Amino acid sequence: MTEYAIAGENLTMQFGAFRANDDVTLKVPAGERRALIGPNGAGKSTLFNLLAGQLRPTEGTVSLLGRNVTRLPAHRRARLGLARTFQLTDLLDELSVRQNVELTLAAQTGAHRVFWRPLGSVGRLAAQAMEVLEEWDLAAFADRAVRELAYGQQRVLEIALAMSREPQVLLLDEPTAGLSPADAHRLTSLVAALPRTITVVMIEHDMEVAFTLSDQVSVLQQGRVIAEGTPDEVSTDNRVLEAYLGEAADA
Numbered sequence: 001m002t003e004y005a006i007a008g009e010n011l012t013m014q015f016g017a018f019r020a021n022d023d024v025t026l027k028v029p030a031g032e033r034r035a036l037i038g039p040n041g042a043g044k045s046t047l048f049n050l051l052a053g054q055l056r057p058t059e060g061t062v063s064l065l066g067r068n069v070t071r072l073p074a075h076r077r078a079r080l081g082l083a084r085t086f087q088l089t090d091l092l093d094e095l096s097v098r099q100n101v102e103l104t105l106a107a108q109t110g111a112h113r114v115f116w117r118p119l120g121s122v123g124r125l126a127a128q129a130m131e132v133l134e135e136w137d138l139a140a141f142a143d144r145a146v147r148e149l150a151y152g153q154q155r156v157l158e159i160a161l162a163m164s165r166e167p168q169v170l171l172l173d174e175p176t177a178g179l180s181p182a183d184a185h186r187l188t189s190l191v192a193a194l195p196r197t198i199t200v201v202m203i204e205h206d207m208e209v210a211f212t213l214s215d216q217v218s219v220l221q222q223g224r225v226i227a228e229g230t231p232d233e234v235s236t237d238n239r240v241l242e243a244y245l246g247e248a249a250d251a
Helices: 044-052 074-079 097-109 125-135 151-164 181-192 207-213 231-235 238-244
Strands: 004-015 018-029 033-039 059-064 082-084 169-173 199-203 216-221 224-229
Touching: 004 044, 004 199, 018 033, 018 044, 018 059, 018 199, 018 216, 018 224, 033 044, 033 207, 033 238, 044 082, 044 169, 044 199, 074 082, 082 151, 097 125, 097 151, 125 151, 151 169, 151 181, 181 207, 199 207, 207 231, 216 231, 216 238, 224 231, 224 238
Parallel strands: 033 199, 033 216, 082 169, 169 199
Antiparallel strands: 004 018, 004 059, 216 224
């Protein structure tokens, strides 16, 4: 029996009379790279929020690493091995790059409760933070305020913070949105190099990036999954071509 790292079954999310997701089933095996694509209003962001725990479905279930997490909030899912990034960077931009990493590491260890001394002096936090920054080629910016970083560097930092939590499942929400071609290429290379012990699900507006990074692609339209398959299969599917006909793809 296939082990699914993350799965949503028969998910419906209703806001009043509007169904943002309508009976969506998405099952992602461990180690897979899955891209979610679709035109504007397809329901991709809502589905991400259901998987991550920002929303609770009107109907259906969500499982994470074989455990039903439908009723668990986002922070509980994070403790079970789920990490995510957001379409807009979710960083503490007045703090330094190093402090952002230290806070993330402290939350993992419980050191954030030691409020009477600087986090950098707690255990190995300072050294661990620098190890993270060196791994992601951000060490030279350790003492800069996050707001001083270029946008592409902020996107890399956000993924570095997510990875510092040692997740088993990583949700990437438009990782290359707003990036220059050079920054998008660099970020694509970083994501491609992630170990296969981590399952990656991404919303991506750039079809070249989505097809380069993914093993399987799920296509949403009007809140439903209309096609699934390899990038080659999806790119020639008449239903997908019709969904995008005359529309700009979004994520």
